[in-house]
Amino acid sequence: MKKAYLFYTLLLLTAGMALAYASSELQEGEGMEQPPGEEGQEDALQAFDKMMAVLTHKRCVNCHPAGDRPRQGEDSHYHNFGVRRGEGGHGLPALQCATCHQQENNDYSGVPGAPEWGLAPLKMQWEGLSRVEIARSILDPARNGGRTLEETVHHLTEHELVLWAWEPGVDANGVPREKPPVPKEEYIKAVKEWAVAGAPIPEE
């Protein structure tokens, strides 16, 4: 009887450890490094909500299109003139992004600009993805340009082209372009909080 009790206790313990290990592996797969406590988890998911409110905004998604045609404008219509991504994501041989877009916004013409103006690579397409799918994409080295979490945070919070979203300038009629719904500093803080918490991704 004692032997059987000991056997079942050991079996339960082993099963519990295996489950805990599998769970931690799954979380790591979604970007978890140090699983936060319940409260930390809630804060991280609030940070996730803020971050994704920005990343799903047209100022980001217009240049993360599904396909080779960028979108533009507040209604995300296909870019005028049949513009296409070209081999390097910066346009066709004689119709480069830099044919019109320079290092900064041009308030005379209403043409937006920032360093490295161009399309995100096709494997970084966000158009048509849910926020959870986008989050998985940005954490997946096969789709994020081989970036580590730290490098991804750097891209999301310091890259001039990303931060252009909060300085989008005016259109050809002098009308200011819409900015993302979360202030820049709040967004940067949210991205960092989310990453420090292990970059958790909620259920769909």
Add this chain to the structure above:
Amino acid sequence: MKISFNINGMPQSVEVDGNTPLLWVIRDVLDLKGTKFGCGKAACGACTIHVDGEAVRSCSFAAKFAEGRDITTIEGLSAGDELHPVQQAWIEEVVPQCGYCQPGFMMATAALLEKVPNPTDQDIDDNIVNICRCATYYRMRKAIHRAAEIKNANS
């Protein structure tokens, strides 16, 4: 601010507000009137010039970005008295009607032929997106193919 650059092979310095569109520096300061103002929104292409060999809409190019760059306008497209293949082809095919947009088209075409020596119709449609209100597109397409022939024969 003082901005120095080469234009049509000659060094040049201008004293202008750095945000002035390069188009107006070219036309009003340097008195090179071949480059045209069309829409002012980088949409029609009438103001197309080359900056370091790349086609650029000069109405949307702040003069400060010209610092140290090589600028070419339609006046500098030919090599002295020898016409550029695009100019020769434009004459052969009698392309212009009113002519206003043609310098922009010719500069865009010259840039295309440097990158794509034998452009297909699709290459032309994709890369040359300037606007001609006289709708000389049919003759321009012929001239672009002819310019490619001339250029390739010369090289």
